[in-house]
Amino acid sequence: MSDLKSALSACAENVEIVLDRLLPKTDNPEARVVDAMRYASLDGGKRIRPFLVTQSAALFGVSESCAYRAACALEMIHCYSLVHDDLPAMDDDDLRRGRPTVHKAFDEATAILAGDGLLTKAFEVLADPLTHENAKIRADLCLALAKASGDHGMVGGQMLDLVAEQADLNLDIPEITRLQRMKTGALIAVSCDFGGILGNASKQARQSLNHYAHDVGLAFQIADDLLDVEGDAEEVGKATGKDEAAGKATFVSLLGVERAREQAHLLADQAASHLEMFGEKGEHLKELANFIVTRSK
Amino acid sequence: MSDLKSALSACAENVEIVLDRLLPKTDNPEARVVDAMRYASLDGGKRIRPFLVTQSAALFGVSESCAYRAACALEMIHCYSLVHDDLPAMDDDDLRRGRPTVHKAFDEATAILAGDGLLTKAFEVLADPLTHENAKIRADLCLALAKASGDHGMVGGQMLDLVAEQADLNLDIPEITRLQRMKTGALIAVSCDFGGILGNASKQARQSLNHYAHDVGLAFQIADDLLDVEGDAEEVGKATGKDEAAGKATFVSLLGVERAREQAHLLADQAASHLEMFGEKGEHLKELANFIVTRSK
Numbered sequence: 001m002s003d004l005k006s007a008l009s010a011c012a013e014n015v016e017i018v019l020d021r022l023l024p025k026t027d028n029p030e031a032r033v034v035d036a037m038r039y040a041s042l043d044g045g046k047r048i049r050p051f052l053v054t055q056s057a058a059l060f061g062v063s064e065s066c067a068y069r070a071a072c073a074l075e076m077i078h079c080y081s082l083v084h085d086d087l088p089a090m091d092d093d094d095l096r097r098g099r100p101t102v103h104k105a106f107d108e109a110t111a112i113l114a115g116d117g118l119l120t121k122a123f124e125v126l127a128d129p130l131t132h133e134n135a136k137i138r139a140d141l142c143l144a145l146a147k148a149s150g151d152h153g154m155v156g157g158q159m160l161d162l163v164a165e166q167a168d169l170n171l172d173i174p175e176i177t178r179l180q181r182m183k184t185g186a187l188i189a190v191s192c193d194f195g196g197i198l199g200n201a202s203k204q205a206r207q208s209l210n211h212y213a214h215d216v217g218l219a220f221q222i223a224d225d226l227l228d229v230e231g232d233a234e235e236v237g238k239a240t241g242k243d244e245a246a247g248k249a250t251f252v253s254l255l256g257v258e259r260a261r262e263q264a265h266l267l268a269d270q271a272a273s274h275l276e277m278f279g280e281k282g283e284h285l286k287e288l289a290n291f292i293v294t295r296s297k
Numbered sequence: 298m299s300d301l302k303s304a305l306s307a308c309a310e311n312v313e314i315v316l317d318r319l320l321p322k323t324d325n326p327e328a329r330v331v332d333a334m335r336y337a338s339l340d341g342g343k344r345i346r347p348f349l350v351t352q353s354a355a356l357f358g359v360s361e362s363c364a365y366r367a368a369c370a371l372e373m374i375h376c377y378s379l380v381h382d383d384l385p386a387m388d389d390d391d392l393r394r395g396r397p398t399v400h401k402a403f404d405e406a407t408a409i410l411a412g413d414g415l416l417t418k419a420f421e422v423l424a425d426p427l428t429h430e431n432a433k434i435r436a437d438l439c440l441a442l443a444k445a446s447g448d449h450g451m452v453g454g455q456m457l458d459l460v461a462e463q464a465d466l467n468l469d470i471p472e473i474t475r476l477q478r479m480k481t482g483a484l485i486a487v488s489c490d491f492g493g494i495l496g497n498a499s500k501q502a503r504q505s506l507n508h509y510a511h512d513v514g515l516a517f518q519i520a521d522d523l524l525d526v527e528g529d530a531e532e533v534g535k536a537t538g539k540d541e542a543a544g545k546a547t548f549v550s551l552l553g554v555e556r557a558r559e560q561a562h563l564l565a566d567q568a569a570s571h572l573e574m575f576g577e578k579g580e581h582l583k584e585l586a587n588f589i590v591t592r593s594k
Contacts (some may be wrong), residue, residue, distance in 0.1 A: 009473075022360060026332075028453075028457075029457055029461070030453040030454070030456040030457040030460065030461055030479070032451060032456055032460055033448055033453060033456035034448055034453075037448065080413075084409055084413060085410060087406075088317040089404070089405035089406045089409060090406050090409065090448075092504040104553040107386070108386035109384075109386045109387050109459055110388060110456070110459075111460075112381055112384060112387065112409065113381075113452050113455055113456050115413070116381060116412070116413075116416065116452050117376075117447055117448040117452045117453075118417065119416055119417065120443050120446050120447035120452060121443070121447050121448065123420045123439050123442075123443045124439075124440060124444055125436070126439070127436045127439035127440035127443060128438075128440060133439075135433035136432035136433040136434070138432070138439075138527035139424045139426075139432045140424070140432075140437070141427060142420050142421075142424035142435075142436070142439045143421060143424035145420075146417050146418070146421035147418045147421055148426060149412040149417050150414055150418050150421055151327070151330055151331055151334065151417075151418065152416035152418065153412050155330060155333075155413050155414045156330060156414075157327070157330040158410055159329055159330035159407070159410050160325075160326055160327040162406055162407075162410075163326055163329055164326070169326075174458065180325070191529070192407070222592045233375075241436055251546045
């Protein structure tokens with residue numbers, strides 16, 4: 001196994017352990033919502049965002065226990081957004097990571113509440129002194145995450161996506177890029193910024209990470225669009241061919257498969273180039289950029 | 298107009314102004330979600346929770362500008378919970394504060410996103426240095442709000458309510474009290490605690506406010522149950538008679554109207570008694586306890 005792959009799976013294992021601790025089982029009568037929060041967040045995904053948090057935190061010598069708590073809070077936001085996006089009133093998906101979506105495994109009301117619960121828990125974890133002894137860092141983490149995931153970020157991006165679909169808008173490349181930056185890019189960017197905040201990094205270091213994150217985010221989206229066109233549903237773990245069926249403009253529909261793939265690779269190279277200042281310590285993040293555009297799920 | 302009523306309406310006016318500033322209109326293509334967030338939070342309600350925040354903050358000489366920002370963040374949480382609770386998959390309500398609910402005025406997807414947006418914005422506002430220059434206070438506000446509104450508080454309470462309804466459980470008084478403490482009491486309690494956190498209050502002062510808040514919260518719920526039985530839908534601004542139609546156990550169904558009313562008044566008196574240490578400054582909060590159990594909407 002390559003160095004990156006073993007680092008990714010080590011990260012995923014740690015995320016599993018920390019999430020399990022942050023979301024303990026209960027036998028109270030309201031346990032159903034906790035069970036759904038656990039179902040939505042445990043045992044799933046590549047944990048790309050937690051990897052970005054912990055790797056960028058490691059650049060600045062942040063302790064692993066701080067980094068993983070922050071990483072898991074951020075992952076809770078990602079997981080809640082999947083739960084709500086999958087709802088019948090939104091994207092209406094039955095399958096996620098090869099398993100029934102939360103509203104299928106539980107019910108719609110529980111899925112809405114589990115999403116709300118995860119969203120709220122993310123801020124509880126970040127604001128807790130256990131995440132960092134410095135209160136300014138805790139408040140800055142909360143602020144950065146809220147900005148990235150609210151109406152100017154992820155929530156706004158999901159709205160834009162729905163509006164464009166319902167109105168049958170033909171978005172062009174700049175518009176799709178803006179949508180992507182809001183819907184998925186902002187959370188990827190804040191993942192890297194978490195490392196800088198936790199490590200009290202210099203402005204220059206945070207800026208370099210920010211440039212890296214923006215390129216990686218865009219490359220990630222293009223790779224996702226390519227998987228939707230070319231991937232196998234079983235391997236990808238969710239329905240494919242959805243964008244084309246919905247007549248949705250994507251990077252791939254606008255650029256064609258070949259140019260989209262080229263663009264993704266260019267972005268991955270460009271992303272890596274922003275990390276020169278970190279030397280060897282940035283190696284995993286550089287490799288990740290490349291991994292993201294070559295993955296098959 | 299009584300002193301309390303004019304204080305309540307002055308508070309409601311200020312909340313309107315501050316919320317309007319915190320949720321500025323936009324003409325971006327994703328404006329729909331911001332419009333829905335504004336629809337859900339502006340021009341509505343008695344603003345009891347913001348009143349509790351600002352009055353408890355005033356006990357400790359907190360500046361109004363800090364107190365109103367924190368109060369509006371907390372009100373956003375209350376408003377998001379109403380938007381999600383009203384959804385077809387939850388309580389399926391068409392009417393709220395005399396107007397169509399958010400999913401009726403917009404659509405379900407927008408209502409889900411607007412709720413998520415308000416929830417997220419609440420933490421953005423609290424973590425912002427504009428709310429308080431002391432980072433520890435900002436982080437403590439975030440932590441207290443998250444604990445009160447997550448799976449151990451409001452979200453857990455709503456789950457418990459749904460579970461009890463679906464399983465046709467006959468809750469007894471201790472169980473209904475626990476449900477109420479989670480579903481509505483926790484947010485009322487944290488409203489008062491916000492004042493203590495903002496004002497760096499003594500442990501004793503915070504404890505007194507906490508006792509007050511718990512009694513007020515329970516009194517508020519009993520009054521709400523009474524309105525559901527006795528109130529007029531037009532005046533109350535939402536459907537009434539729902540609990541009985543659903544065969545739901547409430548304080549009123551278990552105690553009967555007369556004993557429930559007595560209990561509410563006892564709680565209001567008891568609540569007021571906890572504020573003795575604050576002297577004249579606690580007058581509005583004392584009056585509020587009484588107002589809550591005598592209101593007609």
